[in-house]
Amino acid sequence: MLKRMLIVLVVGLAAACSGGAKAPPTGQGCMKVSDCYPGLDAGALSGMVVCLPLQGGYCSHTCTADTDCCKVAGECPTGIKEVCSPLQSNAATYCFVSCDTADITPTADGGTDPNSFCKSAANPSFTCRSTGGGSANRKFCGP
Secondary structure, three states: OHHHHHHHHHHHHHHHOOOOOOOOOOOOOOOOHHHOOOOOOHHHOOOOEEEEOOOOOEEEEEOOOHHHOOOOOOOOOOOOOEEEEEOOOOOOEEEEEEOOOOOOOOOOOOOOOHHHHHHHHOOOOOEEEEOOOHHHOOEEEEO
16 A cells, blocks of 8 residues: 555656646645645635645635636636636635636647646646536536
């Protein structure tokens, strides 16, 4: 078991240091709020920082509109759009990396497949999925 965990750690570090596109702070894995938005003034964000209880954690912050997301310089990499939506019919709304076809930029190979976009722009293990937010449902890159 320890050997398997070390292999996963080494592979993860290699991927993180490979010089590829930097993952956006929103959607970054977390175990606690202090893991989120490193290098940014969390107080400058347009809402309270949260570590959402999705697989591996999901850094986000509260919002009331899409314009609350990517409001602070450095919050979102160029070409990444975020949307404000409830998660699984929760009344609170959070910023999520959008994978709606109207919001995604082509991947390195020129494709516009939402799942490929999520893997290259957000996290290699993410897919394009629904927030499950009832009538305010949106598509986002997540685990």
